[in-house]
Amino acid sequence: MSDLQIKICGVKNQEIAEHAINSGASFIGFIFYQKSHRNIAIENCEKILSVIKDLTIPVAVTVNPDDKLLDDLLRIGFQYIQLHGQETYEMVERIKLKYNFKIIKAFGISSSKDINELVKYEPFVEYFLLDSPPQANIQGGTGNKFDWKIIENLSTTKNFFLSGGLNKDNIISAINLKKTSYFDVSSGVEDSEGIKDKQLITEFINKAKNII
Numbered sequence: 267m268s269d270l271q272i273k274i275c276g277v278k279n280q281e282i283a284e285h286a287i288n289s290g291a292s293f294i295g296f297i298f299y300q301k302s303h304r305n306i307a308i309e310n311c312e313k314i315l316s317v318i319k320d321l322t323i324p325v326a327v328t329v330n331p332d333d334k335l336l337d338d339l340l341r342i343g344f345q346y347i348q349l350h351g352q353e354t355y356e357m358v359e360r361i362k363l364k365y366n367f368k369i370i371k372a373f374g375i376s377s378s379k380d381i382n383e384l385v386k387y388e389p390f391v392e393y394f395l396l397d398s399p400p401q402a403n404i405q406g407g408t409g410n411k412f413d414w415k416i417i418e419n420l421s422t423t424k425n426f427f428l429s430g431g432l433n434k435d436n437i438i439s440a441i442n443l444k445k446t447s448y449f450d451v452s453s454g455v456e457d458s459e460g461i462k463d464k465q466l467i468t469e470f471i472n473k474a475k476n477i478i
Contacts (some may be wrong), residue, residue, distance in 0.1 A: 270441070272471050273427060274462070275327060275452040276304030280314045282462045287322045290471045294318065295348065295450070297327045298335060303460030304452065312342040319343055325370060330357075336365055348372060348395065355386050368392040370427065374399035375412045384422055391424055395450060398430035411436070417445055434470045441474060449474065 274286040275295030283294050296311050297304040315324055326344040328335060330351035339347060348370040349358060362369055371387050372395040373380055384394055398412040411431030420426075428446050433454030440449060455470050457463040 269447050270474060271448045272474060273325065273448070273450040274455060274467060275325075275429075275450055276302075276456075276460065277314075277462060278304060278306050278310075278460070280317055282464070282467075283314055283318050283322075285464045286462075286467050286471075287318060289468045290475060291322060291467075293323045293325050293346075293450075295325045295327045295452070298331070298339070299327070299329045299350075301329075308338050308342060315343050331361075336361065336367075340365055340367075346370065346392070350395075350397075358387055358390050362390040370395050372397055372429075375416055375430075378416055378419075381416065381420055384420075384424075388423055393448065394422065394424055394426035395429050396426055397450075414440070414443055417443075420445065432470075434466065434473045437470060437474045 271292040272290065273293035273295055274291045276297050277283045277286065277294050286294055296306050298308070299305055318324065323346055324344060325346040325348050326339045327348040327350055330353060331349070345368055347367040349361070350372040353371070358369060358371060361367060369391045370393045371391045373383060375381065375396050376399045396417060398410040425448055426446050427448040427450040428440055429450035431454065432440060432449060432451045437449065451470055453459070455462055455466040457466065
């Protein structure tokens, strides 16, 4: 899998963003959700984007976003948006048609029934992201892994990010599933909740890419 792609999600400052890029991250996720410890203000993110936007793919991670947020994200230069809430097919279609974002639609996976939901979203998304189910109103970044056996027979026309509980100790097992080349990590490269650790970022990416 020479095309392996890593997304470091929940970045809150320029120093960590630049370190992740220099370590080999292809995507950097910025979370716009006030209930999250990883939430970032539009103004702060705009400054970071001015430095890194040509070096990586920045992704705006949202939960059931309203038009005000979507307008702001478009204004500061995001092309990719991750929808990590309970966005219906109709909402995703509307966002795509109105804003023309490249959309990553996230799904919490607890059974094969969740996998069956993907197909109707395919016309309007760039990628899917498969995560562990939400817990106590926390939409992602819980550090929990879902049962990967659920995706053994997954068939989709879109590439997908595998997410949920990934870290340097299980990334090789995730790659060895041979289901995707895209991997998303957040809590697995933190030394405390919401605080990214440079060494863990480097170790995670090196561990993933050294087996190629």
